[in-house]
Amino acid sequence: MKMDNTLLDEVNAQINREFYAAYLYFAMATYFAEINMEGFAKLTKNHAKEELNHAKKLYDYLILRDEKVTLQRIEAPDTGWTNPTDAIQAALNHEKFVTENIHRLYKNATEKDDFALKVFLSWFVSEQVEEEHLFQSMLDKMNYVEDCSCEIVNIDRELKIQNEYVE
Ligand code: FEO
Numbered sequence: 001m002k003m004d005n006t007l008l009d010e011v012n013a014q015i016n017r018e019f020y021a022a023y024l025y026f027a028m029a030t031y032f033a034e035i036n037m038e039g040f041a042k043l044t045k046n047h048a049k050e051e052l053n054h055a056k057k058l059y060d061y062l063i064l065r066d067e068k069v070t071l072q073r074i075e076a077p078d079t080g081w082t083n084p085t086d087a088i089q090a091a092l093n094h095e096k097f098v099t100e101n102i103h104r105l106y107k108n109a110t111e112k113d114d115f116a117l118k119v120f121l122s123w124f125v126s127e128q129v130e131e132e133h134l135f136q137s138m139l140d141k142m143n144y145v146e147d148c149s150c151e152i153v154n155i156d157r158e159l160k161i162q163n164e165y166v167e
Contacts, residue, residue, distance in 0.1 A: 002067075003065055003067050003117065004112045006108065007105075007108060007109060007112055008068070010108060011061070011105070012062070012069065012072070013101075014058055014101060014105060015055050015069070015071070016072040016073075017098060017101060018051050018098075019051070019052070019055045019074050020075055021048075021054070021098065022048045022049075022051035022052045022055065023048075023075075023076070023077050024048075024091075025044045025047045025048035025051060025091070026044075026048045027079050028081070028087050028090075028091065029041045029044040029045035031081055031087055032044060032087070037084060037152075038156065039155070039158065039161075039163065040087075040088075040156055042159065042163040042164070043159045043163050044087075044091070054127070057123075061120055084142065085139065085142045085143065085152075088135055088139050088142060089139060092136055092139055095128065095131045095132045095135055096132060098128060099131075102121065102124045102125060103125070106118060106121045106124075109121060141155060142155065
């Protein structure tokens with residue numbers, strides 16, 4: 001079944017958003033590397049790879065449906081974070097934005113009776129719950145320790161261990 005043109009445009013836009021997310025997390029990894037927070041740098045770099053994988057999933061899906069993939073320009077991410085909490089807050093904000101877009105796409109697939117797309121998108125709906133939880137729980141911990149930079153260093157050390165063998 002051919003995909004509705006509006007849905008196709010939305011999936012292509014989502015591919016772009018996933019590439020942008022990868023770019024954003026690579027920018028964050030750079031920021032964390034610059035301030036010598038190796039754990040946060042590793043986490044965000046690994047996360048950038050996950051975002052590339054999300055883009056690839058959507059890309060492969062359009063190919064499978066014999067639809068046209070349209071790669072669009074990727075914006076440079078806003079950087080200029082003033083501290084680690086600021087950067088992780090930006091990550092959470094971005095994930096919430098992605099969730100809104102995935103939900104809108106899922107709703108539109110439902111309204112257009114594209115059941116195959118709906119089933120495919122359900123993986124992304126679940127994934128967004130995990131992604132928001134990841135950054136929300138980290139932010140909660142960081143806000144809890146607030147100005148105590150030695151505690152942020154401890155969180156960084158934990159993240160370094162947790163992400164050591166993630167590729
Ligand atoms: Fe692909 Fe973090 O959403």
